[in-house]
Every structure is written in C-alpha cells, then in structure tokens.
Amino acid sequence: MPERQSSRKDAIRNREAVLAAADTLFTRRESPEDVTMADVAAAAGVGKGTLFRAFGDRAGLLRALYEARLEPIRQAVETGPPPLGPATPPRDRVPALLDALLCFKLDNRRLALALEEGGSSSPYRAEHYERWHSLLRAVLEQIPGLTDRDFTAHALLAATRADLVEHLVEEERIPRERMRSQLANFVTSVLACGPLQGSTAEEVTENRASP
Amino acid sequence: MPERQSSRKDAIRNREAVLAAADTLFTRRESPEDVTMADVAAAAGVGKGTLFRAFGDRAGLLRALYEARLEPIRQAVETGPPPLGPATPPRDRVPALLDALLCFKLDNRRLALALEEGGSSSPYRAEHYERWHSLLRAVLEQIPGLTDRDFTAHALLAATRADLVEHLVEEERIPRERMRSQLANFVTSVLACGPLQGSTAEEVTENRASP
DNA sequence: ATAGAATCCGGACCCTGGGTCCACTTCAAC
DNA sequence: GTTGAAGTGGACCCAGGGTCCGGATTCTAT
Numbered sequence: 001m002p003e004r005q006s007s008r009k010d011a012i013r014n015r016e017a018v019l020a021a022a023d024t025l026f027t028r029r030e031s032p033e034d035v036t037m038a039d040v041a042a043a044a045g046v047g048k049g050t051l052f053r054a055f056g057d058r059a060g061l062l063r064a065l066y067e068a069r070l071e072p073i074r075q076a077v078e079t080g081p082p083p084l085g086p087a088t089p090p091r092d093r094v095p096a097l098l099d100a101l102l103c104f105k106l107d108n109r110r111l112a113l114a115l116e117e118g119g120s121s122s123p124y125r126a127e128h129y130e131r132w133h134s135l136l137r138a139v140l141e142q143i144p145g146l147t148d149r150d151f152t153a154h155a156l157l158a159a160t161r162a163d164l165v166e167h168l169v170e171e172e173r174i175p176r177e178r179m180r181s182q183l184a185n186f187v188t189s190v191l192a193c194g195p196l197q198g199s200t201a202e203e204v205t206e207n208r209a210s211p
Numbered sequence: 212m213p214e215r216q217s218s219r220k221d222a223i224r225n226r227e228a229v230l231a232a233a234d235t236l237f238t239r240r241e242s243p244e245d246v247t248m249a250d251v252a253a254a255a256g257v258g259k260g261t262l263f264r265a266f267g268d269r270a271g272l273l274r275a276l277y278e279a280r281l282e283p284i285r286q287a288v289e290t291g292p293p294p295l296g297p298a299t300p301p302r303d304r305v306p307a308l309l310d311a312l313l314c315f316k317l318d319n320r321r322l323a324l325a326l327e328e329g330g331s332s333s334p335y336r337a338e339h340y341e342r343w344h345s346l347l348r349a350v351l352e353q354i355p356g357l358t359d360r361d362f363t364a365h366a367l368l369a370a371t372r373a374d375l376v377e378h379l380v381e382e383e384r385i386p387r388e389r390m391r392s393q394l395a396n397f398v399t400s401v402l403a404c405g406p407l408q409g410s411t412a413e414e415v416t417e418n419r420a421s422p
Numbered sequence: 423a424t425a426g427a428a429t430c431c432g433g434a435c436c437c438t439g440g441g442t443c444c445a446c447t448t449c450a451a452c
Numbered sequence: 453g454t455t456g457a458a459g460t461g462g463a464c465c466c467a468g469g470g471t472c473c474g475g476a477t478t479c480t481a482t
Contacts, residue, residue: 041433046432048471124375148396151385172361182363193400221459
C-alpha cells in the first residue's frame, strides 16, 4: 500500500510528472492496452522504480488518475447545487447523476476504459463504483413505487459502462447529444413506475455538464 | 483463422480433450485469469502447439467453449417454441430472452466472465454479442410506443453482464430466483411505456430455463 | 555549514504467460 | 507399403508488469 504522501520535493515533482504523462498517453493512444508502464515512465522522464514506488502498480496509477478527474463531479454531487447536489428532488437527481456519469465517460473514454477493463479484478470491486452505486441506490430509495432498488442501481449504472460507451461512440458513431438523450429516455422509462411527475428527457439534456 | 475442422482422428480427439479440460478448469478455478494456456494443455495431455493450432489463441478457445455451451439456447431462440422461439409475442419474448441469457450466465459464470473480460478487445466486438443485440433490437422493434431500440437493447443486455452477475452472486449473495425476478421487473418497467398488456414479472419467472 | 540518516532515483534484472517454431510422428490415400 | 500432408509437443521467444539495490538527493540536528 504505497499510497501515502511524501514531503520530498523531488518525489512530489515526479509524482506530478508521472500523472501528467500518463494522462497524456492514455488519452492519446488508441487502446489503453498499448500504453505500458515503461512508456509512462519514459514519457515522464523517470525510472520505472519511481513510478511503481509512487503508485504501487498499474491499477494504482489508473485509480489515481481517475479519482483526480472525477473530483469535480464528486464535489458537485456531494455538496453542489441542483441538479446534481443533494437538494435535488430524487426523480430529477437520478437522471442527472447518470447523465453526469455518461458525460464523464465520454470525456474520459480511454481512461475509463483502462480502469474498468484493465484491472485484474472486476470493476465492481473498485471503491468508486461502490460509491456511485450506493449513492444511486439511496436516491432511488427516496422514490416511492419502485422495487429492487439495489439491482436497479446496478442495471442503470451498467448502461454507462465504459466499453459500451466506447462502442457506441467508436463503432456506431452515435453523437454525444443523441446518446445523452437516449440514456435519459431509458432512465425515465425505468423510473416511470408509480405516479409520474416532472422532468422529461429533454429537460435533463439541458443541463450540459461539459462543453 | 485456424478454425476449420480437421478430419484426422488424432486432431479431433485432441480437440475434444482440450475442450473438456478447459471446461473443467474454467469452472473449477476461482478466477479465469489463473488458468493458463499451459495449464489447459497439460490437463488435456497435449502440447501447447496443439492447443494453439486447434484454437488460434486464448480468445479462440474461450469462444469455442462458449459457443458450444450456448448452442441449445441458440436453437431454442431461433426455431424453438415459445417463450423463446420466434412465435412468441414481442412483449413476452423480450423478458424471456433476457431471462434465458441471465440463466445461462448464472450457469456458466466463470466461462462467461473469462470471455467477456479477458479478451483484449471489448465484448462488444464479439459476434455472439452482435447476435444477441440485433435479435433483441429486432424484437423491440415490434413493440409499438418505444424509442431508441438500439440503445435500449444495449442497455438491457448490459444488465446481464457477466461481471455484474458474478458480483451479485459472489459478493451480494443474491439467490438465483431473486435475481431472475429482479431482472424481469427491470425489463418490465422498461417495456411499460405505451399501452401495457399481458406478462407480469412473476409469469416470466415461471418458465425456468435450467434446473 | 556539514555530517548522517532517511528517503528517493532509475535502470538492470526477474518472471510469468501468451504465442511461435520446427524436427519428428501419425494418419489416410493410393 | 510408401508417401506427403497434417498434426504433435515442448523448447524457445518476447513483451510487459513488477522488484532490487547501489548511488544520488534531501531533510534534520548540531
């Protein structure tokens, strides 16, 4: 567990360099598989030892990158204003959360892909998945008339999986906005049980999370 | 593409031996990652060269195993009686298809896992996924009042992904029947748009696909 | 300022596992 | 039985993740 912060100047500088280099490489290269640890180290102007000391292993590096990129959204979700923040009515928040997640994966396709598939263990063991799932589940819990919230949360999240997104973008060439509205429609139909109220797919598509 | 049949006795015998050995190993071992090609070859009493000649590469072996196991369902879907066969009304067939797929993945967890994640390329490039998707999409097309059938098909299939199933079984300890009914409910809610008719979740859960 | 300890650096090295190669064997067609 | 096409198996190759450790750097105490 080599994850604790170091106070040494060079260590910090190198950590940043690695992060930056990895970021660049993962977004540039076609498939995450053909960016090796050695590549990252070289691009960062650093030895492999340094890289592994700083991040433990490949998964650790990916995780660090991912968490860093996810931070803004995390903030917005935990303490931000509607439609992502806690003050949002549940029926509006669920689609907003999933839309934000989708946008994130669209903006960080390669990285998300690397993290979700590359790991030796399933993506469901990652703590960030756990966070999204329990949050979504909690919000679903506040909507009356639904059943199987736990499973529903999993199923909804599954619709935004990185490799699916990648496939839709790369093979089926579905444009961003279309994909967002499709997901919104899908979510809407899942939530439609019980007394319906407010929020159509179009409305949700309005609050753009990224340009 | 070394996939064509051989007529030689020894080749056929070895192919069978490999298939059987791989089957055993993949279902026995905890994670598909720790069954190596060398293991399979050894267990089959065969050299690595033979193994690779017969199946091309790891993915080829997995594919062959998977297709073999999937054959019965494939038959049932293409030419069988309701609720899987083509004669089934669309609103009933969609849940039946997904239930069959779920049962299949429950019965072949490890194998499905190995095939879906282990591959270097995404599961969405596998032709068996393409088959399921286009079938499901076609059936959805016959249901009036839905939109985004292509995406909906992807999203529904995503709810039965091998690693999700694995997680639900292994971590959350959700029993088989409960999972089937949860999926059925989920599917139902997605299809619920437009004039509803027939088929509740309970009905679907009745036609058991496997003991 | 400077010694000394703690920490970090980096690239040579190890090891696993997928995939290839090829001298030798086996099959089946004649 | 002969023959050559096809199959066999295990030694071998190689990429890539991860480790190691002698030497360089930085912090701290004096």
